[in-house]
Amino acid sequence: DTGVSQDPRHKITKRGQNVTFRCDPISEHNRLYWYRQTLGQGPEFLTYFQNEAQLEKSRLLSDRFSAERPKGSFSTLEIQRTEQGDSAMYLCASSRSRTETSPLHFGNGTRLTVT
Amino acid sequence: GENVEQHPSTLSVQEGDSAVIKCTYSDSASNYFPWYKQELGKRPQLIIDIRSNVGEKKDQRIAVTLNKTAKHFSLHITETQPEDSAVYFCAALSGGYQKVTFGTGTKLQVIP
Numbered sequence: 001d002t003g004v005s006q007d008p009r010h011k012i013t014k015r016g017q018n019v020t021f022r023c024d025p026i027s028e029h030n031r032l033y034w035y036r037q038t039l040g041q042g043p044e045f046l047t048y049f050q051n052e053a054q055l056e057k058s059r060l061l062s063d064r065f066s067a068e069r070p071k072g073s074f075s076t077l078e079i080q081r082t083e084q085g086d087s088a089m090y091l092c093a094s095s096r097s098r099t100e101t102s103p104l105h106f107g108n109g110t111r112l113t114v115t
Numbered sequence: 116g117e118n119v120e121q122h123p124s125t126l127s128v129q130e131g132d133s134a135v136i137k138c139t140y141s142d143s144a145s146n147y148f149p150w151y152k153q154e155l156g157k158r159p160q161l162i163i164d165i166r167s168n169v170g171e172k173k174d175q176r177i178a179v180t181l182n183k184t185a186k187h188f189s190l191h192i193t194e195t196q197p198e199d200s201a202v203y204f205c206a207a208l209s210g211g212y213q214k215v216t217f218g219t220g221t222k223l224q225v226i227p
Binding site for chain 2: 031033035040041042043044045048050056091095097101103104105106107108109
């Protein structure tokens with residue numbers, strides 16, 4: 001089971017630094033999602049790709065956040081000028097589009113701590 | 116956009132009893148409702164889902180019901196076991212872009 005993989009698992013950074021996370025979806029999945037989860041909360045939608053096209057971005061997402069998915073394969077999420085409020089678990093999920101809705105498969109996440 | 120509310124936030128049951136978690140959604144166009152289980156420090160994992168063209172679905176000890184008119188859906192776990200202890204999230208998928216919105220979670224504790 002190749003699953004969704006995320007790298008790194010943990011990231012500690014100082015306030016003001018930039019960080020980049022990577023997500024490799026399940027190989028046949030063309031949809032890729034980024035979510036953020038804080039303690040005691042459900043996953044919060046950040047952005048979504050179908051193939052290489054970024055189709056939706058949360059209005060809650062500041063301009064410091066950017067995501068890419070070149071060639072419709074892996075994706076990266078970059079946070080510039082990190083703030084302490086960015087500390088959270090960043091989850092990636094993928095699914096396959098077909099006539100019926102395909103469930104999301106999550107990776108293990110990247111835990112970000114901003115000091 | 117879609118808004119999903121989930122209750123209760125915590126739930127304690129004795130082993131062998133049933134547990135029920137309820138969710139409501141706001142977007143009448145939502146058509147797919149998955150439930151995820153998340154153990155401490157682990158990824159959310161799908162346990163059951165239901166589409167808007169059915170009212171109930173069952174998988175062994177887990178069942179989900181959907182009331183489209185009232186815009187609410189529920190998770191039922193029967194004969195609970197200690198390994199059922201986890202946080203459970205409901206979710207709803209809306210819109211042509213397949214955006215999934217999650218509830219705030221229910222922490223279930225099954226007491227042996």
